[in-house]
Amino acid sequence: MQTILGANGVIGYELAKALKDYTNDIRLVSRAPKPVNESDQLFSADLLNYEQTCDAVRGSEIVYLTIGLPYKSSVWEAQWPVIMQNVINACIKSSAKLVFFDNVYAYGKVKGEMTENTPMRPVSRKGVVRKRLTEMLIHEIERNTIPVIIARSADFYGPRNTNSVANLIFDNLVKGKTPQWLGSTEFVHSFTYTPDAGQATAILGNTPSAYNQTWHLPTDAQQLTMQAFISTACEVLAKEPKTSIIAPWMMTLGGLFNSTIRESKEMMYQYDAPYFFDSSKFQQAFNFVPTSYQKGIVNTIQYLKNKKS
Known part of the structure; x- marks a missing residue:
């Protein structure tokens, strides 16, 4: 049994395929899971609840944590720390391997460039949380409790993606x-293509020698x-290559009325300097x-056009 926790998102979808x-x-787990493949097993669970998490993981050989929380x-x-500890403990209890999809x-x-050896020096509240999750997993690796993979992605784009900064362009x-x-x-700003991310995460999970390591998921090395x-993107639709820049003051003003914009402001450091993700x-x-x-x-673009029509 291979189980995806957080199966309703775009990464869970591509991974299931x-x-x-x-x-x-394959078992798909979320609060309201939907099938991707005909043979998928669906399991409803709240990962904030330890007993439900254990039930969701029970019988699994490999567990993939791809859940997304409100931004x-x-x-x-x-x-996040509660969910991660619940998942770790459930995997230990079931002797399951754990693959964590990270950013x-x-x-x-x-x-x-960002590599697997880049030190963790977060400058945002969300980054501090992610560092803590990584440290929790490294602690388990050092204790030799369960095999763990940390699979990291850059900002992503691709079909079915609805929750990325790239949507400002494509939508x-x-x-x-x-x-x-x-x-x-x-x-330069790197983007990971979501079907590649799903395929690569599946490859890692099913490669015994890949465990107890951090991996950057495959991302085009072109420094665009x-x-x-x-x-x-404009050329594909025969559009004039114009761009509307969302200035910092616009983020501040928009944040007064929109929580997503307000929460995104601390991440602006990613967009005012080169952002190159190395997956060699x-x-x-x-x-x-x-x-x-x-x-x-x-x-x-073809996927979005088909969806619109």
């Missing part, structure tokens, strides 16, 4: 509006500036070629 290459025994620092601070917030503002373009961005378009990324460790270990931005952008 990819796991079919390894097993037909609010106070919620992350209160709930780069714990790194903080990085000069140069607006498909609606005939000007794409938006949170800062200068002169800087945001202007080049946006221009590529994974690519070399598994001979994996990430989807190019050009192909991924076309696929993402």
Whole structure:
């Protein structure tokens, strides 16, 4: 049994599809799970409840934690450590391996490329939470309680993605509006393609030698500036390559009325400097070629156009 905790999100979806290459025994867990494959087992659970978490994990060989919480620092601070400890304890109880789908917030503002060896120096409340979760997992690795993988992704884009800064570009373009961005378009900014992220997470989970390590999920190594990324998306739809910049003062003003904008302000450091995510460790270990931005952008726009029609 391979179990996905937080199966309703885009990563859970792509992971469930990819796991079919390894097993037909897949359990999808969320508060209201929906099937991805015909043979999926559905299990409803609240991961804040330890007993429900144990029930969800019971019988699993591999557990993937891909859950997403509301984008609010106070919620992350209160709930993430509880969920992580519940999942760790449930995996220990069931002798299950644990794969945690993570982001780069714990790194903080990085000069140069981000690698698996980049030190954790968070500069945001959300980053501090992510650092704590990583430390909890490293503690279990050091104690040799359960095998653990930390699989990190850059900001992501792709079909079915509804919760990423990249939606400021793609959603607006498909609606005939000007794409938006949170800062200068002169800087390089890496994006992980969601189908690649799902496939790579499945590969890691089913590779015994990958455990007790951190891995960056495969991401196109092209160092595109945001202007080049946006221009590529505009070309697909034959749109003039214009961009509407959301200035810091607009974030401050918008935050007075919108909690998501308010919560995003502390992350602006990611958009006012180069953000390059290196995934060469994974690519070399598994001979994996990430989807190019050009192909991924076309696929993402085509999906949104089909969804709209």
